Amino acid sequence: MITIDPEPISVRIPAAMKMTGISRSRLFELLRAGEIDSVKLGTSRLILVESLRLFLEKLQSEQQTARSA
Template sequence: MSASSAGPPPLEPISVRIREAVRLTGLSRSRIYELMAAGDIEFVKVGSSTLILVVSLRTFIDGKRRQSKRGGQLRV
C-alpha cells in the first residue's frame, strides 16, 4: 500500500481547551493560567470557552528546551 492511497494525514488541532493543554504539557492548570496572563502562551475566548493555540504551546516549550540546552535556568 503506497502512502498516497493511505488517505489524508490526520488533522492536528489548532487549539485546545485548558484541560488538554495541561495534559499535553504536564504543567498545572494554575501554571497554564499564569502563562496566559503573562502573555507567554496565546489564547482566545469564544463565548465562555478558552482555547489555547497549539502553536503557542509548541513555541513556548521549544523555547524552554533551547534555554536548557544553552545552560539556562531549568525553571518553566
C-alpha cells in the same frame, strides 16, 4: 476531496494540560504573562497549539543554553 488535519489548532485548558503536563494554575500564569497565546470564544478559553509548541521549544532552548554556559 476535503482532508482534515488530525491535529487541532486550538485546545481547551484540560487538553493543554494533558498535552504538556503543565498544571492548570501554571497554564493560567503563563497566559497572564503572555508566554502562551489563547483566544476567548464565548465563555471558553482556547489555547493555540502552536503557541504551546513554541513555548516549550523556547524553554528547551533556554535550558540547553544555560547548561552549555
